[in-house]
Amino acid sequence: MATGRPPGRGRPAPKRPPGGRSRARPMIARHPAREAPFPALDRAGFSAAQLEAGEEDVLDIRNIQGNILAGFNKDFQTLLFLRIVEPDEFREWLKDLVPFVASTAEVLAFNRLFKEIRARRKSDSRTVQATWMNLAFSASGLAKLAPRAITKFTDVAFREGLRRRSRALGDPTSGEGSPDQWVVGGRGTEADVILIFAADDRDDLFAEVARIEDSIFSARTADGRPLRCGVEIVFKQHGAVLPPPLTGHEHFGFLDGISQPGLRGRISEDVHDVLTLRQNPDNPEQGKPGQELVWPGEFVFGYHGQDPRGKTSNAKGRDSLAPEGKAVAPAWARDGSYLVFRRLRQDVPGFREFVRTEAERLGLSPELLAAKIVGRFRSGAPVMRTVDHDDLALAGNECANNDFVFAQSSASRAAIPLARKLDDSMCRPAPPAEPDEGGVVCPFAAHIRKTYPRNDAGTLDPSIGGVTTQTHRLLRRGIPFGTPYPENPPADFTDSGDRGLLFLAYQTSIEDQFEFVQRRWANAPEFKDRSEHHALRSGYDLIIGQNGRPGDQRRRQFVLPMAGADGRLRHEMLETRTDWVIPTGGGYFFAPSISAL
Ligand code: N7H
Numbered sequence: 001m002a003t004g005r006p007p008g009r010g011r012p013a014p015k016r017p018p019g020g021r022s023r024a025r026p027m028i029a030r031h032p033a034r035e036a037p038f039p040a041l042d043r044a045g046f047s048a049a050q051l052e053a054g055e056e057d058v059l060d061i062r063n064i065q066g067n068i069l070a071g072f073n074k075d076f077q078t079l080l081f082l083r084i085v086e087p088d089e090f091r092e093w094l095k096d097l098v099p100f101v102a103s104t105a106e107v108l109a110f111n112r113l114f115k116e117i118r119a120r121r122k123s124d125s126r127t128v129q130a131t132w133m134n135l136a137f138s139a140s141g142l143a144k145l146a147p148r149a150i151t152k153f154t155d156v157a158f159r160e161g162l163r164r165r166s167r168a169l170g171d172p173t174s175g176e177g178s179p180d181q182w183v184v185g186g187r188g189t190e191a192d193v194i195l196i197f198a199a200d201d202r203d204d205l206f207a208e209v210a211r212i213e214d215s216i217f218s219a220r221t222a223d224g225r226p227l228r229c230g231v232e233i234v235f236k237q238h239g240a241v242l243p244p245p246l247t248g249h250e251h252f253g254f255l256d257g258i259s260q261p262g263l264r265g266r267i268s269e270d271v272h273d274v275l276t277l278r279q280n281p282d283n284p285e286q287g288k289p290g291q292e293l294v295w296p297g298e299f300v301f302g303y304h305g306q307d308p309r310g311k312t313s314n315a316k317g318r319d320s321l322a323p324e325g326k327a328v329a330p331a332w333a334r335d336g337s338y339l340v341f342r343r344l345r346q347d348v349p350g351f352r353e354f355v356r357t358e359a360e361r362l363g364l365s366p367e368l369l370a371a372k373i374v375g376r377f378r379s380g381a382p383v384m385r386t387v388d389h390d391d392l393a394l395a396g397n398e399c400a401n402n403d404f405v406f407a408q409s410s411a412s413r414a415a416i417p418l419a420r421k422l423d424d425s426m427c428r429p430a431p432p433a434e435p436d437e438g439g440v441v442c443p444f445a446a447h448i449r450k451t452y453p454r455n456d457a458g459t460l461d462p463s464i465g466g467v468t469t470q471t472h473r474l475l476r477r478g479i480p481f482g483t484p485y486p487e488n489p490p491a492d493f494t495d496s497g498d499r500g501l502l503f504l505a506y507q508t509s510i511e512d513q514f515e516f517v518q519r520r521w522a523n524a525p526e527f528k529d530r531s532e533h534h535a536l537r538s539g540y541d542l543i544i545g546q547n548g549r550p551g552d553q554r555r556r557q558f559v560l561p562m563a564g565a566d567g568r569l570r571h572e573m574l575e576t577r578t579d580w581v582i583p584t585g586g587g588y589f590f591a592p593s594i595s596a597l
Contacts, residue, residue: 067477072196076198086230088230098597131201133197162588191235261293285313335596341589525537
């Protein structure tokens with residue numbers, strides 16, 4: 001593990017190797033060797049729930065970058081955006097960087113060790129800390145390094161890049177939100193490379209970033225002359241978890257990072273050595289209760305993906321490098337993944353004001369209306385299990401806080417059964433989730449119902465249900481940026497308003513995953529209505545949905561079904577022309593395997 005301060009800055013320049021290049025190598029100072037303990041799974045705790053996963057892929061976790069499957073999960077992150085100006089020099093510089101690229105094996109080992117220590121100490125301790133780095137290339141960056149290879153990536157979104165896809169995503173075409181004004185990724189500010197640094201400690205993070213910046217700014221020949229290293233810095237962005245009481249929450253106040261796809265796949269030949277622990281004794285197709293297992297090819301090239309035509313979500317599809325029998329990326333893309341980055345500014349006072357005035361109009365509490373817009377209360381408790389009030393116990397109950405679907409699948413169950421206890425501290429009895437086919441409990445346009453409709457069937461694509469929905473999943477790795485907006489700001493409070501989410505997500509198809517979720521679900525008012533209410537649309541996801549249709553002036557509606565006092569259903573309509581989540585930068589990237597690097 002990387003503990004302690006890296007000895008990067010101020011080191012004496014290494015001697016020039018005899019007969020070597022004029023560069024003072026190594027340009028990037030090295031940490032002391034790291035040793036990564038790899039704790040075995042706690043068999044005593046999990047063996048009852050582990051299943052033989054003999055059919056599942058063995059993932060090359062030493063070759064896959066660490067943020068993709070394990071997730072850095074750190075309090076502090078910095079994103080550094082680079083432009084390649086001299087490909088040959090850059091290649092030399094990159095060689096020194098590659099040993100520092102964290103692998104899934106390292107990050108997974110750390111995360112498990114961290115959790116083990118926390119479980120025994122019953123609190124977070126600073127016993128183990130790490131500083132990680134990962135990187136990815138945009139299509140323009142790859143084209144500079146391997147001009148022919150780029151044509152082998154068939155994902156049109158990746159090849160075109162985010163700036164050119166921005167209009168189709170519904171982004172504003174002028175003013176704030178339009179690529180012309182993006183701080184990174186707009187015209188003239190597009191990056192070829194993104195470096196992601198993450199650490200538990202802010203000083204460790206800054207030291208690591210400074211070490212790499214030094215290698216860019218201060219590269220010198222042995223006799224002290226400045227040396228070009230082939231890259232320049234386009235933009236630097238810090239992110240950090242919010243301070244208490246908002247730790248773990250995003251700027252609107254909601255707990256984030258609750259629901260992620262579970263991953264099929266093993267990390268060794270041992271059939272029990274699975275990446276996602278199977279913790280639901282009632283359902284072998286899930287990790288934690290409610291966490292469907294998805295084939296790893298949805299997120300990493302070279303493994304089985306979901307079978308979109310399969311009858312069940314555990315049907316395995318083809319190799320994600322050639323899902324229809326024809327390669328969608330070059331062979332060296334194996335163990336790599338596409339990375340979508342969006343810098344999303346959040347207008348916190350604007351969102352709060354909308355919720356307050358609409359709640360007053362409808363006679364609801366602002367907390368309840370906000371929960372209906374997201375599908376979860378601020379604590380993270382899902383409305384599907386607590387219809388009208390926040391429930392902190394439910395929010396912390398990992399057996400129930402993600403264990404719900406919206407509609408019944410064919411064989412109907414009266415209610416979703418509660419999972420048996422997994423761990424005394426996390427699992428307690430919780431209220432059941434009843435089927436909600438009318439969107440009365442969780443509106444169809446609620447953020448979590450739009451972005452992961454679970455077993456809803458859709459009207460845009462009648463086949464969308466429990467199975468094909470799993471082909472549109474994302475591994476989200478975002479972190480907030482900026483300081484929180486005060487709960488009760490003083491009258492003279494002013495600030496830049498520059499706060500939001502650094503949205504990062506991995507996948508093997510930008511078109512079918514990130515863009516599908518944004519365009520076909522969040523931005524689509526017709527997804528989903530009930531067949532008997534054709535006139536009534538679900539509306540836009542009020543968090544991220546965008547209406548870029550010409551003439552609509554970004555008008556967004558949200559249908560809120562409510563049961564009246566007389567027990568009859570009425571459909572309230574919320575409407576706004578304001579976006580509270582505004583793109584201010586971004587890019588589409590590809591994170592190659594460590595061997596490809
Ligand atoms: Fe969302 N928010 O605070 O309201 N998101 N999101 N998101 N999001 C989720 O389950 C939020 C964004 C997804 O499996 C939660 O982790 C905000 C984009 C998906 O049930 C909350 C922003 C996209 C899920 C938020 C933002 C998505 C999800 C619940 C921007 C993709 C999982 C906590 C500033 C295009 C759904 C959780 C599931 C959850 C919020 C962006 C997608 C609270 C503020 C751009 C797939």
